[in-house]
Amino acid sequence: MAAEIKIALAGNPNAGKTTLFNALTGARQHVGNYPGVTVEKKEGLYECQGRMVKIVDLPGTYSLTAYSVEEVVARDFLVGERPQVVINIVDAANLERNLYLSTQLFEMGIPTVIALNMMDVAGDRGISIDAKKLSGLLDVPVVPIVARTGQGLDELMRQTVDLALRDRPWQAADISYGADVDQTLLEMVEKIEAADFLTDIYTSRWTAIKLLEVDGQLREKGEAANRPLYEELGRMVERLSAHTFKTLETYPEAIIADYRYGYIKSILMQGVLSHKYDVNRLHTSDKIDRVLTHRFVGPLVMVAVLFALYQFTFGLSTLPMAWVGDFFALLTRGVNQIMAAGPLKSLIVSGIIAGVGGVLGFVPLIMLMFMGLAFLEDSGYLARVAFMLDRIFRVFGLHGNSVMAYIVSGGIAGGCAVPGVMATRTLRSRRERMATLLTAPFMNCGAKLPVMALLIGTFFAKYQAGFMLFLTILSWVVALLVAKFLRLTILKGDSTPFVMEMPPYRFPTFKGLLIHTWEKTWRYIQKAGTVILGISILMWVMMSYPGISKDDAQTIHQQRQEITEGFAPGDSTRQRLLAKLDSQQAELALRDSAAGHIGIFLEKISWLAGFNWRSNIALLGGVAAKEVIVSTLGTAYSMGDKNGVDSASLARTLVASPGWNPMVSISLLIFIMFYSPCFITVVCIAREAGSWRWGLFSIFFNTGFAFGLATLVYQLGLFLGFGG
Amino acid sequence: MPMVMMRNMEKNQTGTIVAVKVGGELGRRIREMGMVPGTVITIQGRAPLNDPVALRVMGGTLTLRNNEADNIEVEVQ
Structure with a gap:
């Protein structure tokens, strides 16, 4: 119907x-x-x-x-x-x-x-x-x-x-705005109607009122429609403004607003509204606020609530995320059994299943984040958080509500920038929102943690906990400073007024929460799913083609023959040597792939920050998903193939490798923390910001910034003699 | 009765707005939330860092920053 x-x-x-x-x-x-x-x-x-x-x-x-x-x-x-x-x-x-x-x-x-x-x-x-x-x-x-x-x-x-x-025609209400304004309005309406000025879209009185209110959109439309009349009306507005300013020290715009409220008051006073109690009597909600926004208790409760949100989102999502992971692992195993080895199988396993699995793996996390956030917003608590934190965040050109996005993104290490970027939806002011969503990916998300743990554990095992804390603080400092930088440059502008309503506390409806959560999650699956699948396939192509070179393949083939001929089947040494050869083959295939060539090419610049081609490939893979960094690094150091990397032996290899030292690992840590967000995040940024340009901006700006910072730290470290 | 700028009002102090001395977006936002001359307001409290300020207006609670409250002149009771 x-x-x-x-x-x-x-x-x-x-x-x-x-x-x-x-x-x-x-x-x-x-x-x-x-x-x-x-x-x-x-x-x-x-x-x-x-x-x-x-x-x-x-x-x-x-x-x-x-x-x-x-x-x-x-x-x-x-x-x-x-x-x-x-x-x-x-x-x-x-x-x-x-x-x-x-x-x-x-x-x-x-x-x-x-x-x-x-x-x-x-x-x-x-x-x-x-x-x-x-x-x-x-x-x-x-x-x-x-x-x-x-x-x-x-x-x-x-x-x-x-x-x-x-089917009544539109008819503008006749509200009085005082003698001066009313008189001018009448004259303007006459002229507007005589010339049919915008009357196909607006009622004539509305057009006149909006011109008196200096309404930007209407002025543009008016100027385009009939310039001479628009200018004539403009002169009438100016005359009235000059007059009201001389007599009342105010402008028509303010007078109109005042009279609107006057009109409302006059109606309500005619027996429409009656109060049994004092109007400003404190209600239950205000009594709760006495505690929740209290000078000392308020911030403590807030920290507890933010921590609870974090625990709720990341604690409860672990299990369902593991289920999704298990499901895709099962799928991979199934495909491995049914299909013969070859490019098509590799595409399905490493390209398609890995890509779709990557997107769907986040779904439980996103659902819980939206549910928790919707609960805080609908209950009214979010407005209190903004109220309490605004003073701090304003210094950096942000808004009190920016804290949510930062925390969810990994402000408490282990978050995720995908729901974090989406959490900026609670910000109503555009510039503050943009600055928040562009800097939220600087936080240490859960996917960065394995590689951070690997590097810290390998080179700074003694100070592990302290180092992790330091990096968390560093991520906040950098995010806030970059936000300030953006607000002073490309997102320049006054802060949006904080004039805001503090809604009374309410208990959110269960139905509302479910609808809200489902809606947002479904939109994520649709949008991210399609784009990420394409990118995932592209990454697979780059890391698989053109494939191992003839010479390398020849060498591997010879070695394999030597092993199979030299040892009897079932001999444990034979197994070991074959496995090692597989790893070597994977390394060579990676080096000879498009990604490998790019990695080697990038060495020309990346040596400034201490990265060799192996790190470069891993970092390139990290743009697809940060989880990939450790496994790609493993493959590049022939410590395993795509089926898994033994991180303990990878750590030993790194320490023993020439060209690796504590300074390199610090430089790499810094780069990983701040370089391009993973593709899923980039897609979300582009979507939330409303343009692909912002997605590209976050890739190039962040990478450039991270590289600059890593180079600076690395070169300084070498200069001071920490390179040994 | 004494006239003061809203920023200088104390907690629980009540007064009537006399003038909103700012135009543009900020002025419009202030007015559309009901802070027009003649409206009675009561300071409900301030954020832990003393800014922004929360006030009771027409039975509801509004918040604004101190530098925004600087534009609102109030006749206190």
């Missing part, structure tokens, strides 16, 4: 918009993006009186200015797609402030139904609202609901569908 009616859902953040959307559409949702931006677009279906209603969930906003992406998206959707009705969900316990958005919908003129949500909470707080009276005064239907329990939803949808079927 096709949708006959299209409606939009608008409201403030924290007004319960998502809860209402989930309650109405249930599992019948589709999540996409608005064209050109990373704001999520959620659509769902609802059946009412035999009619299919398509519901579009607009991003939560406090206003309809053109300042944030969310507001522009919401606005463009309303005027561009013309839904028949917009349901404006307002928080009954916060009516006055929530109606500010409503007044702007009225100004726009779109038919509106007000869903008065959280009537139960309002009741508990001694707030009573006369919905009928409010409806009469605002001249729009007002339906009291409780979105969490579903109370009032049928009535809400009945009224919405009724209004949609009436």
